[in-house]
Amino acid sequence: MTSKVMLGNEAIARGAWEAGCHVAAGYPGTPSTEILETIAADYRDIKAQWSPNEKVALEVAAGASIAGARSLSTMKHVGLNVAADPLFTFSYTGVNGGFVIINADDPGAWSSQNEQDNRHYARAAKLPMLEPSSPAEAREFTKKAFEISEKFDRTVIVRITTRIAHSQGIVELGDRENVPVKDFVRDPKKYVMIPAHARPKHKKIEEQQAEIMDYSCTSGLNRIEWGGKKRGIITNGIAYQYVKEVCPDDSVLKIGMVWPLPEKLINEFAAGVEELYVVEELDPFIEDYVKAMGYEVKGKDIIPLCGELTPEIVDEALNGNKTVKAVPEYAGDLPGRPPGLCKGCPHAFVFDVIKKLDLNVNGDIGCYTLGVLPPYSAMHTQGCMGASIGMHLGMEKAHGPEMAAKSVAVIGDSTFIHSGITPLIDLVYNKGTGTVIIMDNRTTAMTGHQENPATGKTLMGEETFELDLEAICKAVGVKRVRVIDPKDKDELEKVLSEEISTREPSVIITKRKCILKR
């Protein structure tokens, strides 16, 4: 058996390949991006693609699965919000070829707008969810997930967090399983969710839950590691490693399948120890469940609810050990090192002009979100992918067209394609007069320069149709669309001043390649 040092995300790509996966679709998002990039680079038997957004990616993978292929969809935690609609209904239809969703949470919000805990999705959508604790398990669990998906005819979510996705460890490598693509069988009762089909399906998946819970107890994904009987700690994901590190003598119930939770095992574990603890990152997901089973546990009363856990946090909470400082506090002020736009970044020109005109700026998600920081300080709202344009219209609705005349929405090319087109339709349809700047840097820069429909290249490196942003804007009814090079700041200032004062919708496409894009 060969083994290799791998990143968690690389290990997932490997696991999918070994499982015989045929199709993979996703949208870039830290910390999930490297999974599809690795597939495109190293495992080209899998047809991998970037979709315009996570909803489409999930639907492409669902379609592939129903058509008989083993398929994978990858996205970051907030991406699953975008894909939540198909998620819930494909939970009812089930699969044909195994269907696995990899979902990467970001406790600590290292590169995200929130710290949502996506374990709740498994419970809400009633889907089995696995959670590895290391890169080695990331490979193993991804393979297992395909097996479970086909065994129970359900979509399976593998949840990872930043510390799994972006940590490396030794991973054992196996061969690719030869799994033929099955035939597509027309079965509207299974695949067309009209109410008459959905109701019995709902019943069926509720009934099946007991069977999956049995599996959760017996599969080995959840396991008891008996140690001292005084203290028993239930833990999952990366927190398991911290617990093993700082409490090596305690009993541990390791949760590798976070939904459905293994009630029998929890009972057995609780009966075998004097005091029960739950150590988990973010929400009290396991803790609430165990409490609802009637047990007294220590959990979020000693483990923080917000942010990432670390070994020292767990050590202090469980053992009362405080970190001993070896050196005194430095008395001076240490400047931070916040990320910033690269020198010569095309977005910087745009922000210089916007700042000069002192506009209200509805921002969006990408490198350009850094426009909120000095020296630009030129962003005043930002929420999620595509929000800038809808919020821009909302502000105009609140205050009238005068508001639009001193405001602007800024959005990147990839984000516009992801979810900026529908709000632009709204802006035209509902008689907004605002100006939208599409900062077209010819790439999806923030997540590491991925291709998108407007770059004319696919994830696999093939040439393809290059989406024409100008034509799209015109097609949805924006009559004033101007394309300029932002490096000419005087021209940009002139154009922007004109467009914001014109009482009709307008789009300025500032087109200049990101300096780091090859």
Add this chain to the structure above:
Amino acid sequence: MKSVIFNGVGGQGVILASKVLMEVAMKNGYDVKESEVHGMAQRGGSVECNVRFGEKVYSPLIQKGKADFIVSFELLESMRKTDYLNDDTVLLVNREQINPAPVEIGVMEYPSDIEEWLEKNVKNVKILDTKDALIGAGTKKALNIVMLGSLSKYLEFELSDWEDAIKGLVKEQFVEQNIKAFNLGRALV
């Protein structure tokens, strides 16, 4: 068990240095784990890797107060990891100043007393002047490997293991340069 922190600024090659160490440790039969902070680092932010190797490694993250080595590629960055020091920790610091954004735009000053503070407060600190080594290697880009060379003096591994790992991880045309950088770094301590 050994716990090593590499830290520096985006673009300095922190992740590659940690990869080379991992390869060497794995080849010597150790379990290895690493944790890295990606994300916005590419835009000039701080970058950090934790590498741990030993019989069996659980946490990829090093606990505060428990680093055996901290290798900082930049002066100011070394100050961000002082919580991880204990009385035995060896701190290797590259004597180089890279101004962060708040200094560049003039709202803060780059502290001028870092070296002095480190020498006074950290028992096992070595502030390394890497300039000549980089000139010798013929490229500033090899700073990560120079620092790794310095670290290697404190570790048990064979020189040939380091060379093999570098060969496996660096593009062929840069191998010679990097091995030179490694040896020059090794001679710095």
